[in-house]
Amino acid sequence: MVRTLEIPTRGKGLHPITRHVQEVVSASGVVEGLCTVMVQHTSASLTIQENADPSAAHDLERWLDRLVPEDDPRFTHTAEGPDDMPSHIKAALTSTTLSIPVVDGRLALGTWQGIWLWEHRRHPHLRRCVVHVGS
Amino acid sequence: MVRTLEIPTRGKGLHPITRHVQEVVSASGVVEGLCTVMVQHTSASLTIQENADPSAAHDLERWLDRLVPEDDPRFTHTAEGPDDMPSHIKAALTSTTLSIPVVDGRLALGTWQGIWLWEHRRHPHLRRCVVHVGS
Amino acid sequence: MVRTLEIPTRGKGLHPITRHVQEVVSASGVVEGLCTVMVQHTSASLTIQENADPSAAHDLERWLDRLVPEDDPRFTHTAEGPDDMPSHIKAALTSTTLSIPVVDGRLALGTWQGIWLWEHRRHPHLRRCVVHVGS
Numbered sequence: 001m002v003r004t005l006e007i008p009t010r011g012k013g014l015h016p017i018t019r020h021v022q023e024v025v026s027a028s029g030v031v032e033g034l035c036t037v038m039v040q041h042t043s044a045s046l047t048i049q050e051n052a053d054p055s056a057a058h059d060l061e062r063w064l065d066r067l068v069p070e071d072d073p074r075f076t077h078t079a080e081g082p083d084d085m086p087s088h089i090k091a092a093l094t095s096t097t098l099s100i101p102v103v104d105g106r107l108a109l110g111t112w113q114g115i116w117l118w119e120h121r122r123h124p125h126l127r128r129c130v131v132h133v134g135s
Numbered sequence: 136m137v138r139t140l141e142i143p144t145r146g147k148g149l150h151p152i153t154r155h156v157q158e159v160v161s162a163s164g165v166v167e168g169l170c171t172v173m174v175q176h177t178s179a180s181l182t183i184q185e186n187a188d189p190s191a192a193h194d195l196e197r198w199l200d201r202l203v204p205e206d207d208p209r210f211t212h213t214a215e216g217p218d219d220m221p222s223h224i225k226a227a228l229t230s231t232t233l234s235i236p237v238v239d240g241r242l243a244l245g246t247w248q249g250i251w252l253w254e255h256r257r258h259p260h261l262r263r264c265v266v267h268v269g270s
Numbered sequence: 271m272v273r274t275l276e277i278p279t280r281g282k283g284l285h286p287i288t289r290h291v292q293e294v295v296s297a298s299g300v301v302e303g304l305c306t307v308m309v310q311h312t313s314a315s316l317t318i319q320e321n322a323d324p325s326a327a328h329d330l331e332r333w334l335d336r337l338v339p340e341d342d343p344r345f346t347h348t349a350e351g352p353d354d355m356p357s358h359i360k361a362a363l364t365s366t367t368l369s370i371p372v373v374d375g376r377l378a379l380g381t382w383q384g385i386w387l388w389e390h391r392r393h394p395h396l397r398r399c400v401v402h403v404g405s
Contacts (some may be wrong), residue, residue: 002167002236002243032272034402036169036234040245042185048366050312050358055347057225059355060362062344067202067337076195077190088185092195095334096183096248097234099306099367101272101402106260108272110310113366130289132144132236134269134404137302137371137378157359171304171369175380177320202337209332212325220329223320227330231318231383232369267304267371269404 001028005129009119012065012083014049014057017129018115022107024131031105033135037115038097040128043087044119045094051114053086061118074122087120094118102133136163140264146253147218150183151171152264153250155224156235157242159266168270172250173232175263177269178222179254180229186249196253199225222255229253237268271298275399277293279389282353284319284327284336287399288384292377293400301375303405307385308367310398313357314389315364321384331388352383357390364388372403 003024009015017037025035026028037040039046050056068083069087077085098115117127138159140198144150152172160170172173176244203224212220233250236243246248252262273294274332279285287307295305320326338359339350347355368385371378379385387397 002238015266026397034169034404036236038243040243040345042183042191042245042247042249047362048312049362053347053349056312056355056358059347060358061343063338063342064362066344068198070249072198074201075194077188079188079196085191088191088195089198092184092199093228093363095230095365097230099234099369099402100308101306101400102273103400108308108310110312110398112312113310128245130236132234132239134169169304171371173370175378175383177318177326177380177382207333209336212323212329220326223288223326224330224333225395227317227319227334228363230365232365233370244315246327263380265371265373267369267391270303 001133003131007117007127009085009127010118010124011122013061016114016119017117021115021131025133026104028096028133030102030116030133030135033102034099035102036099036132038130042091043121044127045096046098047116047118049116050112077108083122090120095133136268138266142252142262144187144262145259145263146257147254148196149253151249152252156250156266160237160268163268165237165268165270168237169234170237171234171267173265177226178256179262180226180231182229182251182253183248185247187247209251218257225255271403273401277387277397280394281392281395282389283331283386284386286384287387288322288362291385291401295372295403298403299374300405302405304369305372306369306402308400312361313391314397315361315366316368317386317388319386320382323380342358352390353392360390
């Protein structure tokens with residue numbers, strides 16, 4: 001089964017999507033299998049990270065922002081704004097696709113793991129994630 | 136279905152392989168399913184990135200080159216040349232495997248997404264990618 | 271088939287798990303298919319890297335340690351110790367999930383590729399990896 005999720009973001013940062021992905025798994029009826037999520041964009045990405053303490057997501061986002069600053073004069077891909085090329089780089093350094101085993105009809109995530117959509121652009125976007133569930 | 140692609144590279148940089156992967160999907164006859172690509176090397180990697188404006192791939196490659204310079208005197212793994220250890224690091228920071236849902240017999244990539252084989256060594260190589268297509 | 275591996279680590283560094291994952295593939299009886307590994311933690315990760323010369327794993331680990339130092343005064347997520355937030359960042363920069371095609375009942379890794387569990391915390395931990403094998 002394949003479904004497409006449309007996730008509105010509020011600009012730069014990590015947006016939790018575990019619940020949305022689990023809903024697709026539940027709707028599929030798959031009890032034991034594999035769930036794959038792919039974000040259909042090159043300036044947003046995916047990560048599995050700490051779901052409990054928001055300070056971890058905050059520090060993670062800030063750290064990557066320092067690693068890939070917007071004002072690099074060596075960038076040539078600048079037509080779409082100063083936050084565009086850093087967004088591509090951040091997406092390449094994190095994940096575009098994730099595959100998570102399904103056990104007893106649930107994503108087999110660890111206790112502290114959540115799935116996050118990582119918006120790298122400054123402005124809010126509607127992001128599409130394709131979810132495949134197989135057995 | 137599993138097939139192996141042999142991709143000749145021209146040295147450092149991003150080489151587009153979307154068409155080759157789609158050919159395997161088409162040959163498989165799978166209409167709705169999942170396509171997984173794995174590069175069988177540790178000094179080349181995979182990424183899903185902007186497929187329209189070549190300046191994005193250029194800047195991405197240059198940025199990673201600056202992050203992981205060749206002349207780091209702390210490297211001890213130097214027997215295969217100065218571009219070898221940086222290649223392993225670049226591969227670890229990007230992707231060795233990617234899984235892409237298939238819808239209507241096509242890779243469900245976003246409008247601006249392409250699959251790229253990223254050569255990290257200076258010299259041309261023949262790189263092998265294993266492609267699995269399942270339903 | 272889904273199985274959970276429990277891997278004891280000896281603190282920071284790369285621990286080889288190819289043999290353990292292959293054992294799950296062999297037990298599954300799958301001849302041609304796909305094997306997915308997911309680590310159920312956010313301060314450890316996975317990578318496919320050079321399996322022959324230990325200096326590559328050593329340099330890789332040291333390089334990432336320099337990129338993400340422990341003593342960053344801008345971290346706010348510090349309750350679990352100075353090595354915790356760097357561990358989350360390192361996990362986000364590497365892989366939480368990997369999918370490897372299976373051919374003739376074997377993981378279709380390249381000659382020099384091995385699967386590694388990467389412990390990012392200073393102290394030994396028991397880490398859980400969920401392995402799915404499908405056809």
